[in-house]
Amino acid sequence: MFSVSKISTRLNSTLKKTALYDLHVSLGATMVPFAGYSMPVIYKGQTQVESHNWTRTKCGIFDVSHMLQSTIKGKDSISFLNKITPTDFSTLKNNHNTLTVLLNKNGGIVDDSIITKENDNNNFYVVTNAGCIEQDTKFLNEELNENFKNKDVKWETLENKSLFAMQGPNSQTVLSRYVDNEILNNLYFGQRIKDVKCNNIEGLTLDIARSGYTGEDGFEISIETAKYEDFIKELLKNEECKMIGLAARDTLRLEAGMCLYGHELNETITPVEASLTWLVSKSRRAGELANFNGKDKILEQIANKSHTKLRTGFKFLKKGPPAREHTPIYLDEAGSQQVGEVTSGSPSPSLKNVNIGQAYLNKPYNKAGTKLFVGVGKKNKMFPIEVVKLPFVSPSYYKN
Template structure:
């Protein structure tokens, strides 16, 4: 709830954007708060945060993620461009497969985290980035394209489509009931984690479905035309195992799953190595002799990767005793209570772990090993924590 608690108390801005599902959220008793420039539901009437969280872990939850920026990159040099702004080998992706990556500024800092999916053999790519970074992402991507007029590719925002996320162990059953069986030669059971394909709803509406999500559970993100979004959401919610879930549970679910939140665990001063995201730096892109093939920040990032020249690293932690949650900006100390070694970036109670407090943060290299015991200082009191392996709660992805 670290990103949520303060939102509830902010006044609404009349310029807030609304997703196609906004009125449905209100009719369902959603408590609407400003988030990333949108009016979004944080909780729904009749559900506590803990109930919403646990429901998603055991049944299925519907999240409106239409505020995310959907875009498309196409053209002869699409891969070449992606290889400049990300450290991931996008050429190695098969059609219909996607990967988590990061957009990098020239210094190797993370502009945003992103999902990139290869749509066809023409090297068209579907890209999803964060709503809160939409303006910066647009500026960055257009700027990088303008810096090299020889590139034959174009990036454009996808308009008129909503994005709905279904998460939880029963999400497959809920979604499958609304799809044409084996539409386009593909059944939902044939769609694995990280893949995205087109399916038909039973009324003939074409939707793009990606298997994955932000909670650590099996799930799907469905891109659907705005004019169909409300009807589709209502059909999903008609299933008794499905409930609408707001931002509060989304945050605690992702924290348990060890996921980063941009503006907390990631920003333009943090490299993917410092963020513990070494795996997004493809092995095929780590030993590049031709400078023209280097991604942004290549020299710095490879020095950090090969020589461990970073000074801080992202970690997860659990409280060893009861106490108030450590939120963003809380200091981390050695047991001597005098030596500051890091900062918390996110913190919340963990409904899946008997409501013990958990969190993520950055600590100095040398104090980052799993099992290390440190202190967080909350309201002028110290509380013992232990660094733990991510994810803090086991994931249940549907992998091939």
Template sequence: MPVIKNLVFKRFNSNLKKTALHDLHVSLGGTMVPYAGYSMPVLYKGQTHIESHNWTRNNAGLFDVSHMLQSKLSGPQSVKFLQRVTPTDFNVLPVGSGTLSVLLNPEGGVVDDTIITKETQNNEFYIVTNAGCAKRDTEFLRGELQNDPTLDCQWEIIQGRSLLALQGPKAKDVLGPLLLKSAQGKDLKELFFGQRHEFPLKDGTLVQIARGGYTGEDGFEISVPNEKAVKFAEQLLANPVMKPIGLAARDSLRLEAGMCLYGHELDESITPVEAALNWVISKSRRNIVNGKDRFNGYAKITDQLNNKTYSKVRVGFKYLKKGPAARDGVKIFLPDAQTEVGLVTSGSASPSLSNINIGQGYVQKGYHKKGTELLVQVRNKFYPIELAKMPLVPTHYYKQ
């Protein structure tokens, strides 16, 4: 089972928050653990971690991600605000489309990674950020707004809504029969990766559906009112190709897909260039003459882009022979087993790759090329690895 940082296996903590689906998780045999201040299912009775992982890759898995922070940014100068706190160009984002980006502190470090969707022509944006960063994100966004009181925009947390993730090649077959066409006459076939639209359920409940997810498979993230969440989840789970899936498989799936986990691959000391997320830095924002239009950390980040002044970069790797998985904090060495050149940030066996060990980490510039052979040191023994292009398992997004 992959180790998720700060995932402490305790059975009960009265201070933990509960999602609207908490009692359903318990009734389904979920092993509940503290995660990001919530009681969340790590695994379900009758499923091993590997079975849960493979079921999602081949069928459809239901994840409760209601612990994520959903928020809304609105106002005439919303884009101007986003252009300051992210390196992504939101002027060109079409209505109904979203993109991965990063919130940047003044030094160019990543406060959090985020999905931001443009909801209307009136500069209204839907934002999803990480549960473990909710307090910091709130402080950061409110602080950035307070730093410029002339900005005509407002940021607010969305209350009373659950967030469910359906992932896997059969997710569309489970969700489709529960929906009516959208107000624009669209069905799921016309909703592509990165797009988000409102659809009515057959009982009339309006839900917002984004196509995408954290596993590399086709899927959806659905925002639904709390009072409708349990009934909706039960309708989804009534389909035999759908099973509830917990945090353990969510972590190994995202690792295969080359996704970052905040607190492991990302933190406020890491820039998007070092994190190998150059693509979130829009080309239209890499040569900004007017200093007032520059994003946080502009000078440092563009220097890293143009002059390669970064010293380390995020990489993926695979083991070349059997051995224990290299977890967060394991050291990476040159083949001489003497020269340390990096650190592992995540690692586990890969169910999709015959259980070979895989991982992500940071290595010194110059040793980060695909095919480079290095060593990881686990329990005072060295194991050979090869750096590999991410994603480590091919993705299957439903693209236009």
């Protein structure tokens, strides 16, 4: 199901290691290159499907400390964020976060990111993708130097911090054994709280966000790197918990209809084409707040529907090999007209292993219910598919 070759961006470089590397190895993880890091793809004694289903039914723990944690601070931070993203950060409440996208001058997506407003001083906490660290760093520094050189705004990466995710319906049950359950009961999807004390571990505090990348309820937790491994070992003493690798993480996010940068998103795709128009705040579609990078192209696509393709989902109508990235999609079985291309595809463990995927389809062939064909493999063998709305599996977020 999972292609190691598809996840490596620096096969020939010296790989970095997270603070859990030794633990991954001790648990029998198969380690692969991913975004410049040596990361676990699967653990000994688990199949990918078992790891996937464990997360959907219990509590999966993911080492995501390869992702970049940073802060944007200063009285001009909102102006900066409103320049590089289409989201209105002036309306974001304290301790709340939002998905957004960093935009280049042509409206293309440099990266997708979760950004949290921490306080009234306009301090923001930012999590961006590991595979985009170099391009994000270049982009943010160029934007700061070009447009905010004499403004009060600073972008800094967080040092000595690691990040992990707890995902699945038992996540709160497990975490409540270490922090006050009342805190978790009042922490809803899209919120984050800092410096939460662990009741039975002296000196340990956690920064806890109710979020994740699976569609399940759960948390992403920032922790001091020096205390990271010990706390994960403590969590693994709970029978509901297992470490889960990249293979299951990919099928979980695919079922949840979530984008993976480098597959569904890149610097030539706009948020409108990516079916992420909702990230363009309505308050920013006209007037003086309509001042973000690529606004002319993006707002024209929203107003006039001038974009020619859209990201959507599809499922196979009969058994066959999965349609992987770059698989062509055709209007008919004869392959007379290509109307799209697959970006991600895999059997779905939650849907009895029916092959599913995401793709960019030319309009009007993106409409749910449309019957098309994928040409799989070197021989371009045709398999019928049906366009479906995302997500494939309904989310289980804990909302107010």
